[in-house]
Amino acid sequence: MFHLRDDEIAELLDLASVTEAVEGAFAAWGRGDADTTQRVRSSAGGGVASAMAAVVPPFSGGKVYSTASGAFTFVNILFDIEGRLLCTLDGDALTRYRTPAACAVAIRALAAPACTTAALIGAGRQGWYHLEMLASELPALSGVAIHDLRPEAAEAMVERARAAGISATVASSPTDAVRDADVIVTVTQSTAPLFAADAVSDRALICAVGATKYDRCEIGADVIERCASVVCDDVTGSRVECGDLIQAAHAGRFDWSRAIELSAVAAGIVDVPRAGTTPVLFETQGVALQDVAAAALAYQRSRRKTPKASDNNGDGT
Numbered sequence: 001m002f003h004l005r006d007d008e009i010a011e012l013l014d015l016a017s018v019t020e021a022v023e024g025a026f027a028a029w030g031r032g033d034a035d036t037t038q039r040v041r042s043s044a045g046g047g048v049a050s051a052m053a054a055v056v057p058p059f060s061g062g063k064v065y066s067t068a069s070g071a072f073t074f075v076n077i078l079f080d081i082e083g084r085l086l087c088t089l090d091g092d093a094l095t096r097y098r099t100p101a102a103c104a105v106a107i108r109a110l111a112a113p114a115c116t117t118a119a120l121i122g123a124g125r126q127g128w129y130h131l132e133m134l135a136s137e138l139p140a141l142s143g144v145a146i147h148d149l150r151p152e153a154a155e156a157m158v159e160r161a162r163a164a165g166i167s168a169t170v171a172s173s174p175t176d177a178v179r180d181a182d183v184i185v186t187v188t189q190s191t192a193p194l195f196a197a198d199a200v201s202d203r204a205l206i207c208a209v210g211a212t213k214y215d216r217c218e219i220g221a222d223v224i225e226r227c228a229s230v231v232c233d234d235v236t237g238s239r240v241e242c243g244d245l246i247q248a249a250h251a252g253r254f255d256w257s258r259a260i261e262l263s264a265v266a267a268g269i270v271d272v273p274r275a276g277t278t279p280v281l282f283e284t285q286g287v288a289l290q291d292v293a294a295a296a297l298a299y300q301r302s303r304r305k306t307p308k309a310s311d312n313n314g315d316g317t
């Protein structure tokens with residue numbers, strides 16, 4: 001069995017290439033040329049197991065993972081379109097690239113022109129990868145304000161950012177972080193809204209990454225009401241998983257008919273005005289489509305590095 005480990009995947013992938021692959025996969029889904037399932041979860045006896053699958057021609061696959069004490073153990077599977085098993089892959093490095101890639105796709109389509117300022121709330125594992133994404137997607141970026149419930153985490157990330165050549169400062173509160181930010185990324189496990197609607201600039205694109213369960217909340221109903229458009233990585237999945245929108249809908253302050261698919265935006269099927277005169281919200285919980293797109297890229301690159309006569313790259317190469 002051919003298996004790609006996290007350290008190998010981290011060597012093989014780069015954010016720009018994964019973003020291209022993920023953008024292409026969302027556009028294919030929007031055109032009806034790719035498909036992805038919702039996540040299913042099972043729990044008993046203290047254990048939790050989850051699964052999700054997607055077809056992104058010429059590949060298909062998905063991931064199965066367990067969650068214990070807040071830690072995830074992922075296994076991804078990749079097939080070619082004829083159903084031949086190509087490989088299995090660890091999931092940490094794939095998640096590291098495919099999660100910010102979804103926000104990068106949203107930024108390309110929905111952010112105000114010439115963004116110079118950004119805010120990052122949540123200086124954890126995913127926070128760093130989203131900071132790298134902001135630096136690469138916003139060429140005119142002059143500074144990122146970083147806030148975390150743990151000040152030491154925000155301080156450490158600012159130091160790491162500066163060492164990487166990214167201009168960053170610590171913000172003492174979420175409100176201080178988002179004020180005047182053109183792009184806001186929230187990537188926390190918060191269960192209460194992080195900032196109020198009047199803290200957000202009209203130019204802001206908010207990329208909400210952390211509220212991946214119905215009982216989590218980063219973005220309050222007042223912010224959602226102010227946003228001209230609400231774009232989701234998967235509207236059907238968001239109805240089950242996106243705490244921000246579920247709670248706002250439950251309070252009668254958000255109607256699901258407002259939710260727009262990122263896939264339709266990426267495919268050019270719907271025209272969503274960029275942030276600028278009013279803020280725009282992008283909500284992501286992550287879909288298997290992203291995992292399969294990133295896994296396929298890692299697989300193809302690994303086979304190009306060490307080709308074997310019996311290998312099928314799934315793309316005729």
Ligand SMILES: NC(=O)c1ccc[n+]([C@@H]2O[C@H](COP(=O)([O-])OP(=O)(O)OC[C@H]3O[C@@H](n4cnc5c(N)ncnc54)[C@H](O)[C@@H]3O)[C@@H](O)[C@H]2O)c1
Pocket residue numbers: 095099121122123124125126127147148149150153187188189190191194209210211212284285286287
């Ligand atoms: N959308 C996706 O595809 C996707 C993928 C991976 C992870 N996630 C979600 O992103 C979130 C972060 O994941 P991670 O691996 O970086 O976790 P992490 O624990 O490494 O980091 C989370 C950080 O958020 C901070 N935080 C928590 N509550 C806060 C609050 N109220 N205000 C400010 N900071 C707060 C914590 O102190 C921590 O530093 C989780 O909710 C996770 O489920 C989403």
